[in-house]
Amino acid sequence: MNRNPFHVLQLPADATGKEIVDRAAEAAELADTDAERHAIAEARRALITHPEVRLRHELLEVPGSGYLERDWEPFEHENRRNPVDFSAMTEGAVPLRRADFDLRAILGLVLDEVLALPEPDVAAALTDPPVRPVWDAPPIEVRHVLFG
Numbered sequence: 001m002n003r004n005p006f007h008v009l010q011l012p013a014d015a016t017g018k019e020i021v022d023r024a025a026e027a028a029e030l031a032d033t034d035a036e037r038h039a040i041a042e043a044r045r046a047l048i049t050h051p052e053v054r055l056r057h058e059l060l061e062v063p064g065s066g067y068l069e070r071d072w073e074p075f076e077h078e079n080r081r082n083p084v085d086f087s088a089m090t091e092g093a094v095p096l097r098r099a100d101f102d103l104r105a106i107l108g109l110v111l112d113e114v115l116a117l118p119e120p121d122v123a124a125a126l127t128d129p130p131v132r133p134v135w136d137a138p139p140i141e142v143r144h145v146l147f148g
Contacts, residue, residue: 004057005043013061020047 006013009023024044031037046053 003039003043004061005046005053006057006061008039008043009047013058013063015047017048020044 006015009015009020009027011019011023015023021044024040027040028037031040047057048054
């Protein structure tokens with residue numbers, strides 16, 4: 001199972017590189033098995049040497065999570081419930097109909113999003129124009145227009 005490296009090291013998502021290295025060394029000393037030490041080393045490597053992996057885990061992490069097991073177990077015990085019975089939930093439920101949606105409003109929102117013009121990037125157009133200007137003589141001059 002590929003666990004979240006922040007969970008393996010029991011660190012918050014905003015932990016610094018030094019905190020990650022220190023916590024990994026401490027956890028490796030306290031680990032009981034080689035599998036735990038390997039998981040700790042992999043978590044440290046993922047967070048320190050692979051910034052894209054760290055960013056993915058930071059973005060998908062619940063804000064403020066610290067992963068302290070002693071805090072998790074009482075929460076899990078207090079909030080344990082029976083699984084959801086979906087068939088009981090759907091009894092008597094009326095299926096959605098076309099009339100339940102305002103199709104004009106939905107279409108308007110979609111078209112507003114699709115047809116919205118992006119902000120022009122003038123600096124990029126000036127530094128790298130799609131067609132390079134040619135500074136030769138113009139194809140038509142004023143004397144051609146006035147005197148034919």
